[in-house]
């Protein structure tokens with residue numbers, strides 16, 4: 001059973017997707033702790049409802065980014081975490097922290113990386129006029145939204161889409177691929193080779209959202 005730690009700052013819908021997946025009988029991972037940098041993050045309620053230990057580490061009370069990161073690191077290690085999942089965690093992590101969790105920390109981002117890194121993703125996606133948007137689960141590197149890609153799902157951009165419509169459509173896929181990526185990792189099927197991931201083993205789950213694999 002892979003012990004995961006989830007870092008959040010807000011709503012926590014991806015955390016909920018992970019909670020729901022972990023509740024499944026044969027899911028190979030378990031959430032050991034949920035850590036938020038914001039005391040009022042709704043995701044903390046979701047974790048409590050599921051009986052998962054929660055910790056708030058308010059970033060404003062630390063003298064430096066490094067001091068905050070060290071405290072988060074300590075809690076993760078104390079909980080026996082082997083994989084860190086960033087789920088709407090809105091703080092940049094120090095290089096030292098990221099290196100300490102290299103290839104053991106993943107993130108979900110609402111675009112088809114390497115396009116549209118950073119904030120205001122949906123607005124920039126619409127502005128660019130791309131016809132296919134999507135989401136990506138990737139290992140974390142010190143640069144924002146960089147790192148070996150584990151899984152992606154594509155989503156059409158429809159005429160007249162608002163940021164909200166597009167975000168909602170992408171979020172449905174986020175909630176599918178985040179648990180699916182955790183499962184791949186827990187099953188030992190993800191190998192980092194240079195700056196890409198090789199997904200091993202046969203079967204339909206090979207790094208592309210299952211929703212995209214058309215039935216024959």
Ligand code: GRF
Pocket residue numbers: 010011012013014015087088089108109110174
């Ligand atoms: C998601 O869109 C995720 O891709 C991005 O932040 C948002 C978090 O939403 N990194 P939630 O808190 O999981 O509902």
